[in-house]
Amino acid sequence: MPAPGYVVDLDAGHAQQLARQIRAQGIYAEILPRTRVDELPHRQVTAVVLAGDQSLAPLLSLPEVPVLRAPTEPWQDAELETFLNGLEVPRTWTPEAIIDAQVAAIRQRVGNARVICGLSGGVDSSVAAALVQRAIGDQLDCVFVDHGLLRAGEAEQVERDFVAATGINLTVVDASQQFLTALAGVHDPETKRKVIGREFIRSFEAAARDLVADSTGGEVRFLVQGTLYPDVIESGADGATNIKSHHNVGGLPDDLQFELIEPLRELFKDEVRAVGTALGVPDQIVWRQPFPGPGLGIRIVGEVTAERLEILRQADAIVREELGNAGLEREIWQCPVVLLADVRSVGVSGDERTYGHPIVLRPVISEDAMSAQWTRLPHELLDRISQRITAEVAEINRVVLDVTNKPPGTIEWE
Ligand code: XMP
DSSP states (O other), rough: OOOOOEEEOOSSSSSHHHHHHHHHHTTOEEEEEEGGGGGGGOOOEEEEEEEOOOOOGGGGOTTTTTTTEESSSHHHHHHHHHHHHHTOOOOOOOOHHHHHHHHHHHHHHHHTEEEEEEEEEEEHHHHHHHHHHHHHGGGEEEEEOOSSSSOHHHHHIIIIIIIHHOOOOEEEEEEEEHHHHHHOOOOHHHHHHHHHHHHHHHHHHHHHHHHHHHHSSOOOOEEOOOOOHHHHHHEEEEOOOOOOOOOTHHHTTTTTEEEEEEETOOOOOHHHEEEEEETTOOOHHHHHOOOTTTTTGGSSOOOHHHHHHHHHHHHHHHHHHHHHHOOOOOOOOOOEEEEETTTEEEEEEEEEEEEEHHHHHHEESSSSSSSEEEEEOHHHHHHHHHHHHHHOOEEEEEEEEEEOOOOSSSSSSO
């Protein structure tokens, strides 16, 4: 690999965007915060892009390194492209090259040891697992805790499609009844999250213990995590081990200690998707929109019950299908569908009054979920979704649209 390019982050807010644009051209670029710019003269550097409008003294000692000033957002693609074309470096940053480098690094680090990985059905854990499986095959064991709070078809995507595509060893823990029991009578959003987090760790821990106990042919030494580059940059932990406080591994007890393998720590989300596709991970997983760990549990306002989950799943499946048919699934960031289970709304059907529940559509566009704008979906599409949900899901007689940006509203309702 040639030496990286560096994007120096001068707090103008577009450093990540620039790094992504450079990498999309096949040139590996890292982000360096302004506070660490004096490291540059000690590194191999292909080029420097300044994301912001200051001159920096340490760059004076790098007279032979090309520097581009990109003072403001949005930065012109054409100018960046001209600059990159002038560099004459090979464009080697491709999904295949990323996979080859990671496979070699993982093999070297793991040796004959065994590795476990918790799958959530999301993009990051799936691609991380597929990459590690490519490197060490059967030395990897994956655990999927089905908490019963996933959307229609998602558990099957993990248990069947993902396994078929990757050949991964998978232990499925069906914990849905356990979660429902633990959630009975719980209305408060924060308590729900705590209950779900606690049950999740219990289930994962039990499965991990079983794997450790059963393990033949080597000690279970490593745990795979799907930490991405933005998490690394944002935690300021570049170089140090960054443990993402993810609900599915955050609370493992002290006597169950693993070293972390984070094969996606250098990658942005779009690169993770490209790597996933190159590894043969199914499209429904690679292109899955972000989905919260506590799942549908925090999209039912009110107590979580099996019946309410079923209602929400039906409505959510209609929304996803219609967004997909309209070709919008990859354009919008997320569209939570929220069941206002404690609200009785009055409707009319034939000559009869009905009492049902409202359902909320929350389509948003976003770069990183820190802020978001409500999406202007076509009225015809909204109409079709509304007609279908009220016709096909008996308990719902009202469909409403959330038109709140974040801030002040969060993306999820709970
Ligand atoms: P909010 O609601 O805070 O959500 O605007 C921001 C993003 O995070 C997701 N989210 C979660 N993800 N565990 C997760 O793994 C959680 O408890 C959780 N809560 C929210 C949300 O879907 C959105 O993408």
